[in-house]
Amino acid sequence: MAESRLTLYYWGGQPGRGEPIRLILEETGTPYDQVLPVPSVGKDGSLDFGAVTSFLEDGTTFAVPILVDKDGPDGHPITLSQLPNIMLYLGKKLGLAGHGAEEYRANQLFLTLCDLQVEAHDTHHPLNVMKYYEEQKEAAYEKAMQFRQTRAPKFLKFFEKVLSTSSGPYFLGEQFTYPDLMLFHVVDGLIFAFPKLMEKQRPSHPEVFMLYDLVRVRSRIVKYMKSDRRAPFGQGLYRHYPELDDE
Amino acid sequence: MAESRLTLYYWGGQPGRGEPIRLILEETGTPYDQVLPVPSVGKDGSLDFGAVTSFLEDGTTFAVPILVDKDGPDGHPITLSQLPNIMLYLGKKLGLAGHGAEEYRANQLFLTLCDLQVEAHDTHHPLNVMKYYEEQKEAAYEKAMQFRQTRAPKFLKFFEKVLSTSSGPYFLGEQFTYPDLMLFHVVDGLIFAFPKLMEKQRPSHPEVFMLYDLVRVRSRIVKYMKSDRRAPFGQGLYRHYPELDDE
Numbered sequence: 001m002a003e004s005r006l007t008l009y010y011w012g013g014q015p016g017r018g019e020p021i022r023l024i025l026e027e028t029g030t031p032y033d034q035v036l037p038v039p040s041v042g043k044d045g046s047l048d049f050g051a052v053t054s055f056l057e058d059g060t061t062f063a064v065p066i067l068v069d070k071d072g073p074d075g076h077p078i079t080l081s082q083l084p085n086i087m088l089y090l091g092k093k094l095g096l097a098g099h100g101a102e103e104y105r106a107n108q109l110f111l112t113l114c115d116l117q118v119e120a121h122d123t124h125h126p127l128n129v130m131k132y133y134e135e136q137k138e139a140a141y142e143k144a145m146q147f148r149q150t151r152a153p154k155f156l157k158f159f160e161k162v163l164s165t166s167s168g169p170y171f172l173g174e175q176f177t178y179p180d181l182m183l184f185h186v187v188d189g190l191i192f193a194f195p196k197l198m199e200k201q202r203p204s205h206p207e208v209f210m211l212y213d214l215v216r217v218r219s220r221i222v223k224y225m226k227s228d229r230r231a232p233f234g235q236g237l238y239r240h241y242p243e244l245d246d247e
Numbered sequence: 248m249a250e251s252r253l254t255l256y257y258w259g260g261q262p263g264r265g266e267p268i269r270l271i272l273e274e275t276g277t278p279y280d281q282v283l284p285v286p287s288v289g290k291d292g293s294l295d296f297g298a299v300t301s302f303l304e305d306g307t308t309f310a311v312p313i314l315v316d317k318d319g320p321d322g323h324p325i326t327l328s329q330l331p332n333i334m335l336y337l338g339k340k341l342g343l344a345g346h347g348a349e350e351y352r353a354n355q356l357f358l359t360l361c362d363l364q365v366e367a368h369d370t371h372h373p374l375n376v377m378k379y380y381e382e383q384k385e386a387a388y389e390k391a392m393q394f395r396q397t398r399a400p401k402f403l404k405f406f407e408k409v410l411s412t413s414s415g416p417y418f419l420g421e422q423f424t425y426p427d428l429m430l431f432h433v434v435d436g437l438i439f440a441f442p443k444l445m446e447k448q449r450p451s452h453p454e455v456f457m458l459y460d461l462v463r464v465r466s467r468i469v470k471y472m473k474s475d476r477r478a479p480f481g482q483g484l485y486r487h488y489p490e491l492d493d494e
Contacts, residue, residue, distance in 0.1 A: 059408035062359045073347035080351055082358040084331065089351055100320035104327055104336055111329040112309045118365075126373050127386060128393040139374060139386050146375040161306035 004031040009052045009066040012036030014236030015189075017083045018065040023181045024087065026224040028094040034229070055079065069093075084111050091178040098172050109162070109171050109179035113186050116155040120190060121237045123147045123244055133241065144244035148197050152190070156205050159183065163207035169214055183208070184215035189238035196246035251278040256299045256313040259283030261483030262436070264330050265312040270428045271334065273471040275341045281476070302326065316340075331358050338425040345419050356409065356418050356426035360433050363402040367437060368484045370394045370491055380488065391491035395444050399437070403452050406430065410454035416461055430455070431462035436485035443493035 006025065010018030013036070025032045037050030055061045061081035067090070072078030080086045088107055091097030098106050126143040127136045168174035171183070187208065191198045202209050215221060224230055233240075253272065257265030260283070272279045284297030302308045308328035314337070319325025327333045335354055338344030345353050373390040374383045415421035418430070434455065438445045449456050462468060471477055480487075 057408075059405065059412050061355070062362075062402070062405045073351075076348065078348050078351065080355065082355045085351055085355045085358055088335075088354065101323065101325050104320075104325065104332055107335065108308070108327065108329045108332045111332055115309075122369075127389045130393070130397060139389075142374045142383075142386075146377070150377060155309070158306065158309045161304075165306050 004033045005070045006030065006032040007035060007068045008032055009035045009037075009055065009068070010064045012038045012231075014231050014234060015185075015238075016065075016236045019185055020083060020178070020182050021065055021067060021086055021090065022224070022229065023185060023221065024090050024094060024096060024178050026229075027181060027218065027220050028096065029220060030094060055081075084114055087178050087182070096176065096178045096181075098175060098177050102172055102175070102177075105172060106177045106179050110182055112155070112158070113179060113182045116152070117186050117189070117237065119147055119151050119155075120186075120193060123193075124239050124241060133239070137243075140241075140244060148194065148246055152194070152197065153201065156201055156208055160205045160208050163211060169211060171211075180211060180215055184212050184221070187212040188216075189233060192233040193238040193240050194245045195240070200246060251280045252317045253277065253279040254282060254315045255279055256282045256284075256302065256315070257311045259285045259478075261478050261481060262432075262485075263312075263483045267330060267425070267429050267432055268312055268314060268333055268337065269471070269476065270432060270468065271337050271341060271343060271425050273476075274428060274465065274467050275343065276467060277341060302328075331361055334425050334429070343423065343425045343428075345422060345424050349419055349422070349424075352419060353424045353426050357429055359402070359405070360426060360429045363399070364433050364436070364484065366394055366398050366402075367433070367440060370440075371486050371488060380486070384490075387488075387491060395441065395493055399441070399444065400448065403448055403455055406455050407452045410458060416458060418458075427458060427462055431459050431468070434459040435463075436480060439480040440485040440487050441492045442487070447493060 008018055008021055008025075010016060035051045037052060039050070040048045042048045049056055052064055052066060055066050056063070060066075060079055063081065065081065065083060065086060067080045067086045068077065069080070069089075070077045078089075080089055084107065087110055088097065091106060092103070097103050123144040124133045124140050125131075125136065126139045133140060162171060163169075166173050170176050170180045187198070216225075255265055255268055255272075257263060271277075282298045284299060286297070287295045289295045296303055299311055299313060302313050303310070307313075307326055310328065312328065312330060312333060314327045314333045315324065316327070316336075317324045325336075327336055331354065334357055335344065338353060339350070344350050370391040371380045371387050372378075372383065373386045380387060409418060410416075413420050417423050417427045434445070463472075
């Protein structure tokens with residue numbers, strides 16, 4: 001079988017920041033390869049990043065996810081990183097980004113969903129991403145409380161407003177675009193991490209949960225979520241610590 | 248005098264996330280108006296956001312900065328938010344974004360600089376953005392320590408690598424683009440917030456500080472930084488708390 005033209009590099013074993021990239025590739029039926037190293041500690045105590053080492057050391061990218069497209073702009077290969085940058089690129093390439101002013105609207109919504117995702121992550125790592133959650137539990141408890149009481153409702157209210165004033169079921173009206181896939185992913189992650197919070201938020205955000213369901217039942221998404229290409233939530237970006245969730 | 252076609256909405260009295268937008272408009276000699284409300288507390292205790300209220304309430308944007316361009320795509324006005332989205336738009340419109348693959352490289356570098364900026368902000372507000380720094384000083388101390396010891400050096404090392412392998416003094420070689428302006432701004436903010444840390448980092452990051460200086464002495468940037476359009480650093484994104492800086 002021919003090698004795919006697109007290769008996604010991310011850490012193995014978790015959906016993480018690679019997941020929205022997988023979702024757009026799966027939704028559009030685009031073939032892709034994955035390289036999913038698990039960083040290991042070398043003999044001298046330093047981290048070995050395996051197959052992504054060169055990208056991280058030569059100035060190409062600061063972090064994973066990394067996407068290599070052999071059919072880049074002007075026929076040259078391109079190496080991309082930064083999730084919103086990769087999604088902007090793929091959105092345009094695969095016809096899920098809108099046109100003209102809509103491209104900026106899609107990018108803006110995607111970036112806002114990324115902000116929500118980062119804040120969700122920071123609930124379990126408010127002080128130091130390199131230390132264990134157990135080493136920052138007290139701070140996490142306070143961060144999570146603010147997230148549940150203020151930040152998550154503020155974001156959800158905004159997305160509800162956007163969707164309730166949209167001319168269709170999607171962010172950009174009748175047109176399905178990549179921020180719709182991201183909303184599905186972020187809500188899915190939040191339901192995993194904060195099931196009680198999200199159950200409480202559901203009644204006041206019908207449009208958000210409707211869009212979540214609309215994406216969840218798309219045939220290619222259903223197939224993907226059941227496949228072994230989909231890593232389950234666990235110890236990654238979205239984590240379920242019952243003590244951080246609503247009562 | 249004719250009204251400008253571009254209007255920037257941001258909070259008054261601080262550079263904040265509006266600053267990179269001002270820098271690109273100033274650098275290119277682009278006329279713009281500013282609306283700089285200071286949020287005030289109403290009689291019922293709720294915040295009054297003044298002139299940006301409608302943008303924040305009708306689903307147009309989640310937060311400031313907001314840029315309105317009367318000459319948007321296809322001749323229609325456009326309202327933009329999310330700093331990386333606004334800069335992508337202005338970078339292209341004003342010829343400071345590169346072309347083809349370079350556009351994605353510029354966007355990627357800008358997003359990475361935004362990540363560094365967010366982490367710098369979070370050193371003084373690790374737990375709750377709505378509470379005072381004084382209410383989270385202990386957590387801030389630990390967050391700042393990680394920032395100084397691990398995160399800031401990691402980001403600076405990356406930008407040093409990009410610049411030292413570039414074919415010119417700028418991120419994209421000989422071509423000056425908007426992430427160069429952002430590097431200047433972020434380094435400027437870090438020198439304000441963490442003067443001792445940055446003085447220690449200077450010798451090992453000559454290319455980063457060279458680019459900082461190259462932007463700092465550009466004639467329009469010099470004029471802008473001396474003007475009353477430039478708000479000083481203070482109680483915004485970048486803050487100087489001596490106890491959070493290096494010893």
